[in-house]
Amino acid sequence: MELRIFTEPQQGASYDTLLAVAKATEDLGFDAFFRSDHYLVMGDSDGLPGPTDAWVTLAxxxxxxSRIKLGTLMTAATFRLPGVLAIQVAQVDQMSGGRVEFGIGAGWYEAEHTAYGIPFPAEKFGRLEEQLAVVTGLWSTPVGRTFDFDGTYYQLKDSPALPKPTQTKVPVIIGGMGAKRTPELAARYADEFNVPFAPLAKSTEQIGRVKEAVAAAGRAADEMVYSNAVVAVVGKDDAEVARRAAAIGRDVDEVKADGLAGTPAEVVDRIGQYAEQGSSRFYLQILDLSDLDHLELIASQVQAQLG
Incomplete structure (x- = not known):
């Protein structure tokens, strides 16, 4: 079981804060550092000092x-043209020595589009599908050949399809709870399917749908990694759990319902329940980025028990 650290910088985090968390992620032996791709705070936070761009941060x-994987849950397809996005991700993969993983979604938060003058199209899923076709097509085009694409939303002609990522195949992550189109799209393009913030029963149901779509697409079952994104609130005892939940404005029972909350022993048991459905990777959403002791506790008393 792999544990990855997942951050939400739009809630208020400078690059230096993110760097401190990323270095702790690496030093403590976690597998990866991921971040959201948002430009506007959600909820009651003031969001200070302001948003940071996902791919600038990852660069x-x-x-x-030097070791951890780096990626997004999820890059918004509405934010960037696919040709430019392919260049950005390939460059960051080069800069990292081949450690990038590419999570992409349709984009959903209309308010941030309005706030920063980003078009918010009515048809988003079709654009996401074409973005995946363009980005993966550009990366897979052999050097010396060109790439063309004539879609409804995007057209490319005689693209040199450069630069190439360092990795032969950048892992693609698709997620969501859509019952039909999302599993089918994942079966076509994804190396990993992520279930976001869902109770165990709903997570099991969605993974079942994706497994069916993968089989229908003629892919081997072991070609897809299944993962969960969950809020993490871990404490050495109930009092510390309650304190950490209060610090992020959440109720302990609420987090337990669709995330990971409790003592290390309780959290390890809960992870085991998700593992039984086929999940092999967890993205632990850490909302208090100043509490690096939280990461140390998870590393020493949860990760250490997972092997």
Whole structure:
């Protein structure tokens, strides 16, 4: 079981804060550092000092870390043209020595589009599908050949399809709870399917749908990694759990319902329940980025028990 650290910088985090968390992620033996791709705070936080761009952040971290994987849950397809996005991700993969993983979603938060003048199209899923076709097509085009694409939303002609990522195949992550189109899209393009913030029963149901879509697409079952994104609130005892939940404005029972909350022993048991459905990777959403002791506790008393 792999544990990855997942951050939400739009809630208020500078690059230096993210760097500190990423270095702790690496030093403590976690598998990866991921971040959201948002430009506007959600909820009651003031969001200070303001948003940071996902791929600019990951480019910086690529040069200041050496082992951990780096990626997004999820890059918004509405934010960037696919040709430009392919260049950005390939460059960060080069800068990291081949440690990037590419999570992409349709984009959903209309308010941040309005706040920063980003078009928010009515049809988003079709654009996501074409973005995946373009980005993966550009990366897989042999050097010396060109790439063309004539879609409804995007058209490319005689693209040199450069630069190439360092990795022969950048892992693609698709997620969501859609019952039909999302599993089918994942079966076509994804190396990993992520279930976001869902109770165990719903997570099991969605993974079942994706497994069916993977089989229908003629892919081997072991070609897809299944993962869960969950809020993490871990404490050495109930009092510490309650304190950490209060610090992020959450109720302990609420987090237990669709995330990971409790003592290390309780959290290890809960992870085991998700593992039984086929999940092999967890993205632990850490909302208090100043509490690095939280990461140390998870590393020493949860990760250590998972092997």
């Amino acid at each position: 910086g971290l690529a040069r200041e870390t």
